[in-house]
Amino acid sequence: MSRYAVGAAAVRDYCARYRDLIDDWPAFAEVIVAPLPTCIWANPARISAAGLSDLLAGEGLVSQPMGWQPTGLRLAAGVRAGRHWWYCAGLAHAQEEASQLPVTLLDLAPGQRVLDLCAAPGGKTAQIAFALDNRGTLLANDFAPERIKALVGNLDRLGVVNAAVTCHDGANYPTAAGQFDRVLADVPCTSEGTLRRNPDQVRRLEGQPSERLAARQRALLRKAVQRCRPGGRVLYSTCTFAPEENEFVVADILAELDGRLNLLPLQVPGLTTAPGVTDWRGRRLDPALEQCLRLWPHQNDTGGFFVALLEKDRTLPCEPDAVVAAAEIEPGDREWLEWTNARFGLSSEAWSAWRIHRQTRRGLHLIAADLAAPAHPRPEGRGLFFQRTNVRPTKLTTAGALLFGPHAQCHRLELDAAQRDAFLGRKTLTPAPAQVRDLTPGQVLVTYRGFALGLAVWHRSGELESLFPRRWSGCTAGSDDAD
Template identity: 60%
Template sequence: MTQTTESHPQGVRLPRAKATALVTPEQVAASPLARYRTLVDDWDAFAAAIGRPLAPCIWANPTRISVAELAELLAEQGLDAQPVPGLPAALRLPEETKAGRNWWYCAGLAHAQEEVSQLPAMLMDLAPGQRVLDLCAAPGGKTAQIAFALGNRGTLVANDIAHARIKALQGNLDRLGVVNVTTTCCDGANWPSASGQFDRILVDAPCSSEGTLRRTPSLLPRLDPDSALRLGPRQRALLRKAVQRCRPGGRILYSTCTFAPEENELVVADILAEHPGLLRLVPASIPGFIAMPGVTRWNGRELPSELAHCLRIWPHHRDTGGFFMAILEKDPGCADEPTPEPAGLDDTDAAEWLAGLDDKYGLGGDYWTRYRANRQTRRGLHLMAVDHAPPAVPVAESSGLFFHRTNVRPPKPSTGGALLFGRDVTRFGVSLDAEQRDRYLRREIFDPTPEQRAATPTGQIIVDYRGHVLGVGVLHRSGVIESLFPSRWSGCAA
């Protein structure tokens, strides 16, 4: 049985959500959630938690800012951000905060992600040098956490079945400056064997999403107990494929945001039964979290006792959403497969364009040695970690970060590219004040100060606020600054 106790470091107080109910305990009791009465240790507390709004949570981008520095920025803004015990990079924000509408979110200093959704990356035992697959990756919060745990180097493949979701995934990775990820779009249950095997695989499976009710209370009247049975076959297919693609001695983390045993323990039990002796459930714990053990009996069915090694996060224990996780380790003695050939990439004209960026922004001749630049589309260049090796199949949607648009005159860095290298420029950089910052994020034209105008030649510029890069602008000969902040990101505007 795995159960940890919640610790509260001295001086840390978890802010509680407001008492106003989104749904009532009576509505919860009359819903399909009532079938979990035998699983929940305190039904009244559980039903009350489901009816409370969920406070937003963010984590600091470790490549750009420490969590302490981020907390200071938020405090200056009047936001009471509280540390989250057990999640050292996370901060819980006041309930009414819209994280995505703040300048620090636009600058990729932080990412908004529910507390329980941040747990899988912590339990995957990640280390630089591992080859990792995120089989159901969009919208990309877990992908980015994995990428940074790998040191933003090496090879992480992030897959999703829907093209529209891949676009959102790539947008988050670009904003955060992730350069060690290849995105792919295919059915994870049919993931090609030619891609090779992986040291770590995350299967954050599509599910009935009961654990997200605090964020989406409108889901409650639409809950259907039969949806768990309908989703089960797909969840088993995804986990089955992960077992096949996992390297001997490697690990798979299976997770869902639902309470249903049909989508959680029963899926894991069936996969274990299909592969006798090949897999073991790794006991898991999360210091600082109350994590209940997995279910070993459901609807009259006795399940293997080892399923107690799974973890269940119930909303009333930490004022969070609901979550389930299981860690599966593959027998290190089984047959290994050879490493597949990586995809070929066109880097024939990259050096010339990189030299142009060096010359304009004063980056230094050896600046790009940590990266690999290549052309994947006619639009311009992508940048990836120098040791990133995307597989040849499935065909990538994108590898690395699209960072320099060369099909326009004059060529210009993308916003993601500017966020990545802009802090290192020694020429054509302009620091904005708070009013200019907000006008820039609203895509407005504004006047520079006389000091800014005197210190900067006309042309494309990299703009920052307090040393944190915001993106690309143009200082015109007429003396005004034009914002080139992308319109699709303009929801970030203050």
């Protein structure tokens, strides 16, 4: 018997506790042990969903539009998106279909100030960033430093410049951060809804009762509501089935706020959903809790998710605005920029959307021109680390090369498919004379099918040395900070 078959029986047995909540138990029992389709969304800053779908077809990958989520695509189960060049180039992000739901319900628009309280590894943060058109102020917080590395890696690869990252206990998020138009509380949970991806996790679940997590979830939702401005919205979400972590948490916070917080009705055209649970293990909730929304795996062939959208009473008093952290450069920094501008022929138009900021001795970060991060809690990072200045000559990072790609006028080198794979595998290659006709030796921005892949050095010997980060080759989404 395979390891998976053992897992399947255990998963079904475990989930049977929710049998009475599920409209079609046989369908659920079949799907909960079936492999999960791979789902991605197209990075709107780089490619449309239709363009990505065509590109994938050219690579022999069949994709289906999600329909309800305009940038989302479904691929076959087992496709490892992170191993493909288009993923390394930041054209897409892999995110389970159900997990793409919460951000689409936040009614986001450019100009809003947004807090993502439990952000790592950042799929939803990146969705928010692009819903804000990569402008304005988005705070992405998580209390786990090692998970923040993955978050920053994803934001770098996708070219997010409007996010500031903080590492803080979300349940004690400082008042000094100010209030936000929208707050996402995608809280830690028992993750029962991810059992299709990781059936072995069922063993861990048996020892982790939901009640233990519920106190932390309530604390996080309570703080999310405090940090929301009057009239603003909070989206509470989990990827778990247990009502103790879902409707019960929302009901408790609604009761604490006693009429100053309202649950909003939710609808997602194109997705089959179920209402919130109001009667579970002896506890009966207000029927209004039915306005929460559940996504059971068998309904749309996804993982499981729970969402609740809350609006804070607009007549409540507003708190003072946050003190904004300064974004500064040092006197010599303009010279580094001039070097990069001259080498790659970057247009002044590209720079109008960005500001630069020196956060570390290693180099410069690029931030959205109107990003106004609070001074407290002190951001771990703001925007995207794009230029290393502690090396001679100064050097773009891979994240910088991906971002500048469409704006670069010179020292671009288009690779063929074999060269692309060699570049991503950090191998040295020798381009044909026709490919390098317009280049002078030194740094070049390499592209494939017109999309930037990263940075290389073209030597007088005719060899092209890949500077693709070791941690990204092979292919993960990590940051190239250490290279």
